[in-house]
Amino acid sequence: MSVQERKQRxxxxxxxxxxxxxxELAEQQGWDAVTTRRLAERIEYSQPVLYSHFRGKREIIGAVALEGAAEMAVAVRAATAGASGPRERVTALARTYLDFAARNPAVYDALFQLDGGLAFAVEETPEPLKDAFASLLESLGEVAGDGVRPGLFTEVFWASLHGLATLTRAGRLLPEDVESRVELLVDRLAVV
Incomplete structure (x- = not known):
C-alpha cells in the first residue's frame, strides 16, 4: 500500500x-448540541482537522442525511421484499418508513427538517437521496392507479407518511393509532 493510499484510507x-x-450526539442531545468544538473534542482531533473534512455543521448534517437516506432505502427494500402482494408491500413500506423516522429522529431531521445543503428533486440531487425515493417508487408505482404518474403518486404518499411521522413525533397525533393510520392511508390511496 502506498503512502497516498494509506492517507486516503x-x-x-x-x-x-x-x-x-x-x-450519535444529535440523537442523544439534539442538533443544537452538535458543534464543531464539541465534535473535535469527542473525536480527539483539532477543529482544523474537522474543517479539513467539512466546511461546517451544515455539511455534517448533509453527510448524516445521506447516510440516513441510504439506510432508509435498505430498510424499505428489505421490508417490502418479503411481502406477498402489492397491498402488503405498501403496508410494509409505510410501517418501515414510520418506524425509521421514530427510531432515528436526528437522522430524520437531517434528511427533511434541517439545511444540510442538499438539493432535492433536481438533477444535482445526490445519489443516496435519489435511491431513497426510488425505494419508495418501486412499491408505490404499482399502486398509483390508472392515469396517475407513479412518481407523482409516490410524492403524495411520501408526503402523507412524512406528515404522520412529524405530527406523531411532535405529540400532535396519538401514538396508539399509528397502525390504524397506516391501514387508512393504504386503503384510501393505494389502488390494489
Whole structure:
C-alpha cells in the first residue's frame, strides 16, 4: 500500500468518525448540541482537522442525511421484499418508513427538517437521496392507479407518511393509532 493510499484510507476513517459522532450526539442531545468544538473534542482531533473534512455543521448534517437516506432505502427494500402482494408491500413500506423516522429522529431531521445543503428533486440531487425515493417508487408505482404518474403518486404518499411521522413525533397525533393510520392511508390511496 502506498503512502497516498494509506492517507486516503485514514482520511475516510476520520470522516466516518466525524459523521458517526455527530449523529450519535444529535440523537442523544439534539442538533443544537452538535458543534464543531464539541465534535473535535469527542473525536480527539483539532477543529482544523474537522474543517479539513467539512466546511461546517451544515455539511455534517448533509453527510448524516445521506447516510440516513441510504439506510432508509435498505430498510424499505428489505421490508417490502418479503411481502406477498402489492397491498402488503405498501403496508410494509409505510410501517418501515414510520418506524425509521421514530427510531432515528436526528437522522430524520437531517434528511427533511434541517439545511444540510442538499438539493432535492433536481438533477444535482445526490445519489443516496435519489435511491431513497426510488425505494419508495418501486412499491408505490404499482399502486398509483390508472392515469396517475407513479412518481407523482409516490410524492403524495411520501408526503402523507412524512406528515404522520412529524405530527406523531411532535405529540400532535396519538401514538396508539399509528397502525390504524397506516391501514387508512393504504386503503384510501393505494389502488390494489
Amino acid at each position: 485514514e482520511r475516510a476513517v476520520r470522516e466516518r468518525l466525524i459523521v458517526a459522532t455527530a449523529r
